[in-house]
Amino acid sequence: MDKARYNKFRQTREFFIRNSMLFLTLVSLSFAVIIGISLYLKSVPILDQQSLWALLTGESWRPLKGEFGFYPFIMGTLWVTGLAIFLSLPLCLLAAIYLSEYAHPYIKKIVFPMVDVLAGIPPVVYGVWGILVVVPFISETLAPHFVEFSTGYSVLAGGIVLAIMIIPLMISVFIEIFDALPGGLREASLSLGATNWQTIKKVVLRKSFPGLAAAVVLALSRAFGETIAVLMVCGNVSEVPKNLFDPAYPLPALIANNYGEMMSIPMYDAALMLSALLLFVIILAFNAISRLVLIRIEKNFAL
Amino acid sequence: MKHFRIKKLEEKIFKGLMMAATLVIVVSLLMIIFAVVKRGLPAMSWDMVSKIPGGGFYIGKEGGLLNAIIGSLYIVIGSITLGLSFSLPIVLYINLYLPENSRLAQFTRLSFDVLFGIPSIVYGAFGFTLMVYLGLRSSLLAGILTVTSLIIPILIRSIDEVVRRVPKEMKDAALSLGATRSEIIRVILRQVAPGIITAVLLSVGRGIGDAASVLFTAGYTDSIPTSLSQPVATLPLAIFFQLSSPIAEVQDRAYAAALILTGIVLFLSLGGRYFSRKFSKNKI
Numbered sequence: 001m002d003k004a005r006y007n008k009f010r011q012t013r014e015f016f017i018r019n020s021m022l023f024l025t026l027v028s029l030s031f032a033v034i035i036g037i038s039l040y041l042k043s044v045p046i047l048d049q050q051s052l053w054a055l056l057t058g059e060s061w062r063p064l065k066g067e068f069g070f071y072p073f074i075m076g077t078l079w080v081t082g083l084a085i086f087l088s089l090p091l092c093l094l095a096a097i098y099l100s101e102y103a104h105p106y107i108k109k110i111v112f113p114m115v116d117v118l119a120g121i122p123p124v125v126y127g128v129w130g131i132l133v134v135v136p137f138i139s140e141t142l143a144p145h146f147v148e149f150s151t152g153y154s155v156l157a158g159g160i161v162l163a164i165m166i167i168p169l170m171i172s173v174f175i176e177i178f179d180a181l182p183g184g185l186r187e188a189s190l191s192l193g194a195t196n197w198q199t200i201k202k203v204v205l206r207k208s209f210p211g212l213a214a215a216v217v218l219a220l221s222r223a224f225g226e227t228i229a230v231l232m233v234c235g236n237v238s239e240v241p242k243n244l245f246d247p248a249y250p251l252p253a254l255i256a257n258n259y260g261e262m263m264s265i266p267m268y269d270a271a272l273m274l275s276a277l278l279l280f281v282i283i284l285a286f287n288a289i290s291r292l293v294l295i296r297i298e299k300n301f302a303l
Numbered sequence: 304m305k306h307f308r309i310k311k312l313e314e315k316i317f318k319g320l321m322m323a324a325t326l327v328i329v330v331s332l333l334m335i336i337f338a339v340v341k342r343g344l345p346a347m348s349w350d351m352v353s354k355i356p357g358g359g360f361y362i363g364k365e366g367g368l369l370n371a372i373i374g375s376l377y378i379v380i381g382s383i384t385l386g387l388s389f390s391l392p393i394v395l396y397i398n399l400y401l402p403e404n405s406r407l408a409q410f411t412r413l414s415f416d417v418l419f420g421i422p423s424i425v426y427g428a429f430g431f432t433l434m435v436y437l438g439l440r441s442s443l444l445a446g447i448l449t450v451t452s453l454i455i456p457i458l459i460r461s462i463d464e465v466v467r468r469v470p471k472e473m474k475d476a477a478l479s480l481g482a483t484r485s486e487i488i489r490v491i492l493r494q495v496a497p498g499i500i501t502a503v504l505l506s507v508g509r510g511i512g513d514a515a516s517v518l519f520t521a522g523y524t525d526s527i528p529t530s531l532s533q534p535v536a537t538l539p540l541a542i543f544f545q546l547s548s549p550i551a552e553v554q555d556r557a558y559a560a561a562l563i564l565t566g567i568v569l570f571l572s573l574g575g576r577y578f579s580r581k582f583s584k585n586k587i
Contacts, residue, residue, distance in 0.1 A: 017485040021396035098321030122512020225422025227515040276428035287420035
């Protein structure tokens, strides 16, 4: 009868383990909701006082006077992220096509680990590199050709550093998409006499366009929320930048730079938490959409 | 004939462009590492890794970065332990108990994919609001909790990837011998152990290098914390704060810290590769 008791024990244990794991899974799913709600609760005071639209389009940022206009920071973020995508997209697209369609396995064996290492380098080290190399290069070599004076801490510096930071993410998603394309499509095109490049242009790129777009949105939202590196190289002046050599003050940098003072000035903490909430909501939406597109692609091709 | 030549030329031009793009990426990686090593190496010394900041450290006098190194280790060890104890059950549940195309499993995967994209500054701000609600001050505990929420998505995504690839036959064999589902966990874990190690190394790399999440929550201090409620220094913040100093000697330390951090991350990344390759040979 010992065995029967042991089996009973095993069944109870099974029941217990199963349900606690289910519980944990369900709790973890509510995590995003909890983040959203707690940031919202913290930003309610400022939303009660001014409308969201007024905050987003307001141009003046004077916390001591109670003026919280996010417009310069939103523009700063858009400038820097836009530039980063502009620089990084052609580079990544070409490299990803090369690596998945042309490159010898030997080359892949060298390049893939390097992309991995690039992905692993911490943001703050990118920032250090920006200060050591990019900023002086801009202020001493590049800027004098275009503007009278630039410290180098600028939209351009932020854009370059971010462009390199998003390379690993973009390349790896691009390559995944190209690899998911059925080989038969390429063979059909090649057998009709198309060159490799023609096949890529007319078949591979066209077929994988939705996936590529999703990957770009993914990279965009990564760049959007990057904090320390842009904080270190963008200059942080709360004005709308007019050209690439002007300093910018992206939203995440605003949060990180002012956490120290925010408790001592009324509404300051609410304003900063509101910007965190904005980042959260925008990036959540971007990510959800592009992940759904990518999942659908994976399903369609995996026949 | 002319058309054919244009075709060939186009092919050549674009192939050249592609190779150039790949080269640019590889070179920029080497440039970053070169710049950090070149600037950091002269600033390195034994004191840097073996001493905590002494009096007058921030005007360029003696001391080292031991507080930040140990602090980063504390945070990472704490959050990996905590993170694994959340993410392992979740991954095992969606792979063992739920049917293959279950809605819940798909939704869980999607939601952690999305959480993976949330920037660390948002986690930092969230951790900060939690601290305020709970009446905590910036401390080792708050830092650990924030970094844990940052790395859970990474752990879950990468462990799920390997657990999903465990052959179905293996589960079936164990079940047919009379094992309950929770007893199969041992079989599965043994099979995916190298994958878990790789996932852990990945998350250590991410957790140790992230500054924005600990900026709000962990604080900064010159000593090594002795309890969970004390603030703690971290390497990324050591770099960030000391770089903003106007004194050259202090800036040098930021570069030394950057070199240490890059070294740790490179080591982890190469180590992860080694593990996943060495052990994947012995798998079915």
